[in-house]
Each structure stands twice: as C-alpha cells, then as structure tokens.
Amino acid sequence: MMAQLARLAGTGAQSGRGSLGTDISAAVLALVAMAILGNLVEEFTAFEWSLWAIQAILALSLVLIWGYGGIFSFGQAAIYGIGGYTYGFWAINFADNTGETLTAVVAAVVVGAAFAALLGYFMFYGNVTNVYVAIITLATSLVLFAFVNSTSGSEYRIGDAPFGGYNGMTRIPRLTWRLPGGASHELTRVQFFVVCVAAGLLIAVGIRMLSRRPFGRVAVAMQHNELRTELSGYNVRSHKLALFTIGGGIAAFAGALFSAWGRFISPPVFSLTPAALVVIWVLVGSRSSVAGAFIGVLIVEGLSSWAGGADGNNEPIVLGAILVFIVLFLPGGVIANAAKVWAMTGSQALNRWSKPPTPPEAALRSQPKPGSSVFDWMTEANGVRSNTPIATRNVTKRFGGITAVDNVTIDFPPTGVSCLIGPNGAGKSTLFGLLSGQYSVTDGSVLLEEQNLTKWPAFQRARQGIGVKLQVASIFKELSVRENLWLACFALPHNRATADDRAEQLLEWLELGDHAQNPAGTLSHGQQQWLEIGMVVATKPCVVLLDEPTAGMTREETRRTGELVAQLGERASVIVVEHDMEFVRQLSAPVTVLHRGRLFTQGSFDELSRDERILDIYLGRE
C-alpha cells in the first residue's frame, strides 16, 4: 500500500499534471462544442475558422520540437509548404482515378517527415549547436522560396501538375474520401472544419501523451542539459532526429490540409512572413503547452482579422513589433504569464512542469524492502561484467596546437578508488573526457576489459558502464531531484517501475528524500554534487569518474563525500581527480600524478608526499 502510494507520488512528479483520461475528455468536449458551433454559424465563417485550426496544427509542430525538445526551427512553415505542394501534386495526378485525396495527405506527411529527417540528420549528427539549427532552417526556407519561385517554366511539372512558379499551383482538389467500391464524397465546408478541429485536438492529445512517455521526458531532459542526458546513456542525437521528424510530419500534414482548404498553394509559404508567424503564434501562446498553440493562433489571427484583415500592407510591421515586444516584455508567452497570475489565486492547471502538491511526508519515502539497497543492483550488474578494468594505451589528445594529453598508458584496477592529481593544465579533465567519450582521441586507444571503446560515442560508453561526474555539477536544475534520479535510472533497463524504485533507493542513500520534490537547482552546492554522484550511480557504472567531487564543499560535506566514494569503491573502479590533498589522504588510495599531459609518477599518498619533484611541479619550480 505504502509502496503504491509512493509510486503514485513518484510518477505524479515526473509526468506533470493531468492524465490521458482528462486530456481525452477535454478534447472530446472541445470537438463537440466546435462541431455544434460550426453548424450554427454561416458556412463561410466555419470555412474561415478551418484555416485557424490548420494553423494551430502547424503551431503544434513547433511546440513539439521547440517547447518539448528545445530545438528551435524557423523551417516549420517551409515543411508546411512542402506538405502543401506534395498534396497538390498527388491529388491532381491521382484523385481522378482513385476518387479520394486521403492518400495525398499521407503522401504529404511522408514527404514532409522525410525532408525533416534528411535535414535533421545533417544538423543533429553534425552536432551543430541549436543556434545553427535555427539559421540552417531559415536558410533552407529561403532557398526553397527562391527555387519554387523560379519554376514558372512548363518544364517544371510532376505528371499533370505544374509548379506554376510565383503564380503557385491552382485547382488542387478538395479533401475527398471514398469507401472501397463506393462513391466518392467531397467534404462540405462544415465537415472539413470539424475534421480540421478533430485532427488538431488529436495531435494535441498525442503530444501530451508523448510527453508523459519516457520519450517525452528524455526530450525535456535533453532541453535542460544535453550533456548530462548523453552521459546518462541516452542517444541525444537520435532523440532530436526523431522529434524533428515527427514535427516535420505534423507540419506537412497541416500543409496538406491548407492546400485542400484553399485549393491553391504558392511560393510565399516559404517566405519569411509565414516563418515568423508560426514562431509568433507559439511565442504568444506558450512554447511549452499544447493549449498555447491554439490560443496563440486565436489571439494573433483573431486580432489581425479584427484589425481589418491580414491583407493590409502593415502586417509585417505589426508582426515585427509583436516579436520585439514579446522578447522584451513577455518572455514565456501569454499563457505562462497568465498562469503566474492564476497561480497566485490557487489555480496552476496550465503549467505543465509546475510543482505538484506536496504529498504527506510518509507517502513520499518508500519503505526500503529488506535487503534491498542501492548497491545490490549495482553489484548485480557488475556480476555480469565482473572485473572490468578501464585502461588507456598511448592516448594522445591535441586541441589545435596544444597537446593536452600526451601518450598516456594507464591501467585502473577493477574495484577500489584511485586518485589522479596534478597541477592545473596537467590534462586530468581531458583524460576523463577521453575515457567518457566527451572528447575523441587524437591517437591511441581506450579499453574497457579488452574491449576497444576508442570510437564509441559518450552515450554508448555510459550504457557500457562508464559514469562521469563533471567538475561543475551537471544536473537538470529545473527538474525535481526525483526526476533527475529517475531519468538516470531509466536509461539502462528502460523500465518505468524499476526506475521508480531505484530513484527512491537513491534518494534514501543520498539522504535527499526531504528535497525530492524540489527543483534540483535549489539544492545546496554540496547536495548538487551528491545528486550528480547519485545520477552516475544510477547508470549502474563499473567505472566511476569523479572530477573534483569536493570542490567548494564544507569540511563536513567533504567527509560525507569521502564515505560515498569509499562505498562506491567497494563495487566499482572509482577514479577521482582532486586538488584537496587532505581528501586524497583520507581516501588512502593509490595516486597517479599527471604533469603537462604526461604520466609523471604513481605511488601511495605517503610515498608521493615525500617526493620533492611533485612539490616542484605544484610550485612551478623546474
């Protein structure tokens, strides 16, 4: 009973608020309301509203990749355009024969997703930074714009459908369906409106569902701290690619509906104004909430239609002013700001990652099962890969002209603590980077139990059992302490229940249970270091790399860290980089000295403390 309560409390914290049931009922209610409304108003009004629903779907595609995955793309409107053109080509060529255009919609989604996947592959697997993603997607839109504009010649056609250059593609069939063997039905304007709304709501519910799945949680984690996500054993690049591809499919779907709506599509969909519009909708609404997509479209489009239609010459000026205004005064969008106001009056319903109400203290802590502890499952894992010492063979790392690590060959024992010392710039952190896969070696190899890891990316090494605690605590500061641990626990077995249990055990081990619900950024400096150690342990490492774990800690915190390290050393090979010689003495472990990227000497702390040369190194005496 208690364990179940704890589980509930746990999942509640990780998944944010609301459940699939509530989402579906809300969506069904909205759909019924819209269907009734659509039948009450004039046909033309419903037709106009359809466009807003289509635009909301386009906005949703950006909410998914930007709000959830942290990938900012200017290219959603361009993929929308690709979807629109694809629908046009397909429907014009085949609708007469097949009597329906649903396959054209499918074709549009496939082409849009494929385009996003191709572009995404080059961007994400090239490890370009997020800013470059924005610029590359912008440049791609502009090139598409130039290309489609130049296609007025009659040689630019696919089958019966000409591109049409700057005049665009005309006479695109409306949305039509047909049962096998039956007659074909073209959707009426009101039916089309209902279909658009239903599709939008379905996608919104789907995105919310995804955000509760581990996939969505990893996406959010990735947005907050990409490096730690990777070091926990998640393949960040493939996650980004998957997200971007899904986003592309959704945008292309909206584009197909747009073509079917206006029976027309032209090059300006690739220009900067629509690209700006999508971003503005999402900015005005909220980038991290699906409701924001709908609200943003309603506010912006409603305003511009109320202010005399979007055909006015001054639309770009208004859009530009809105952009500048939001950036300066309303970062986070209308919803987030409204939610802040509501939060004060007690309603937090719209804020997805807001803190859940604190459950009773008793329910928070799971009762430790007899005999179950953090180290049981650690050794259990190490039972499989027993005695897995990590080693380097002649590794060298150069940054430009600087040789940070120079021909180092070193073996670490399968269990126990080892210390790595050396003055600043000796190459300690770089050596760690080479072991963990953050850096690629220039020369030489990295071995884990005879297995050559030299070419492996960081996340695969993490899965293989190499855990790193970085010099500056690398945690998900905006997520709660429990969510931090949960994400690290989930990486390896990919099992929610196990991850829930292990996160609880780790909370207990680190004595952070009282802070489980707090954002990790609110922990003290020492607690953040421990949390990161806990996240490293969560990946069931056989090698633990700790880069200056006690930097900036109080004496008491240092002592406790020493205990945690010693406990770890009983089960895994723990390698500690430290400047605090008192701490190194306390660990009473074999010490390796690095100097100018080279292995200088090895020995016990007492032996080395009698070595004059080491004092010389630290004091800079030659």
Added chain:
Amino acid sequence: MALDRLFNLGFDLFSGISILLLVSIGLAVIFGMRGIINLAHGEFIMLGAFATLSGVRSGLNVWLAMLVAAVAVGIFGLVLERLLIRRLYGRLFDTMLATWGVSLILVQVVDNHYGSVTEGIRVPVGSFTVGEFSMSAYNLILMGAAAALTVGTFTVMRKTRYGLLARAATQSPTMAQELGVNTSLINMWTFGLGSALAGAAGALLAPLVGVIPTMGHTYVARSFMTVIVGGPSFIAGTVSASGLLGLVENVATNRFTPVIGQAMLLIAAIVILRFMPQGLTGRRDTR
C-alpha cells in the same frame, strides 16, 4: 580552353567571392565578437543600398553617396544597439527573434516609403575586354573594396586600442570589466562597426543588383552560412569560407541556374558543418 575564356571564368569567380565576402564581413564582426545573431543583417545591407540611392537622387556624387550610406547605416546600428540589442546580450534566441522582428519592420517600412520597384544606379565606370570577353570594371572595384574592408577590419581589431579592448571583452567580459573597460560601450561600437560594414556592402552592391526592399533576403542566408562555415577565427574564417562557398556557388550557377547555385551553396555548407561542426577554422576534434 582559350586563355581569355579562362580569365573570364576566373574574373567571374572572384567577383562572386568578393560579393560573398562583402556581405559576410559585417555579420562576422557582430557574430564573431559578440555572439549576436543579427537576423536583420540582410536589411542593413538593403538600407545601405537605399541610402546610396537616396544620396544619388539628391545629387550626391556616387562614391560619396556610398560612403555616406555606410556611415548612416553604422549610426543606425549604434542607435538600434542602444535601444534594443543592449538589453539582450547573452540571450541568444531572444536577440535572434528581436532582430528578426526588426527585419520584418524594416522591409515593410522601406517598401511603404520607396515602393517595391527596382531602381538602378549608374556608376561612371566602363568595361574592359580580354580577348572575346567584355568585363565590367566595376567588379574590379568590388574586389578591391572587399579586400580593403577585410584588411581594414583586421587592422582595426589588431592595431587599435578599440580592437584590443573589444577582443578582451569578447574573451572575458567580467575580467575586462574588472580592469576598467566599459564593455557596454565597446559592445556598442562593435555593433556599429558591423552595421557600417553591412551598409558599405549594400552601397557597393547597389549599382549591380535591383535595389528592392526584399533584397536583404537574398544575402542573409548565404552570409550566415559563410560566417558559420568560417568558424571561430572570424576574419580568416570568413575569407576562407567565402572562397570555398563562392567557388561552389559560382560553378553551380554557371553550369545550371543562379537558384541552383544558391541551393548548392546551402547544401555545401550543411555538409561541411556535418563533418566540421566548428567550421573551417574550428578545432577539428573538440568532440
């Protein structure tokens, strides 16, 4: 291949590279020194062209009008920096969005004022012939100007007091501040310098291309790709990236169409970044 044909191709190629360098160097200064993604960069170029046009219309000598235009755009940049950019340093995405907003506004304001018709500017420079081919002497001026502005920017960054302070403020803003450097003022001048360079590019391009409000869109994508492909040492990087991407664009344009040339430039840039994410002058293996 005849020698004159070869010369013509080379002349063409170097014209293209010079244009790429001209439109990128201002952006490189702003992005390289301050990490600001100025999406209104294309519009700064456009403003330079329109300022030149206005100068010529009001009876100014063409060369003088170009100089005035560059200075005017520089001043516009200074004002924009004080009003908007200053508040956004360190907020990468926000600067990008805000300058994008500025870009949308500028295009429409200029469109409302001048209309969207193409206007030409005549320069008192003729052409010369090599063998069977006639080439515009103005392109020689373009090449000279691109080289001069690049060397000039390099000299300013290396030899002047401002350049030293600006580089210090880039590398360690807090340290520079503690040493008594007014980094806010330095930032302002950096943005102004970049804007003036963009203005100069627009002014120099005005006699070559249609001066229209949306002309910035033609340059913004390729200038960004050039600067990104160039990488962290922004002057050397921009020069080498201009050479490489200019070559790709020029060959594709000659072989196919200008649009294909533009697309090939983008594709080449994306492929280069896939394998050298830090750009040409980046540390090749920081991963």
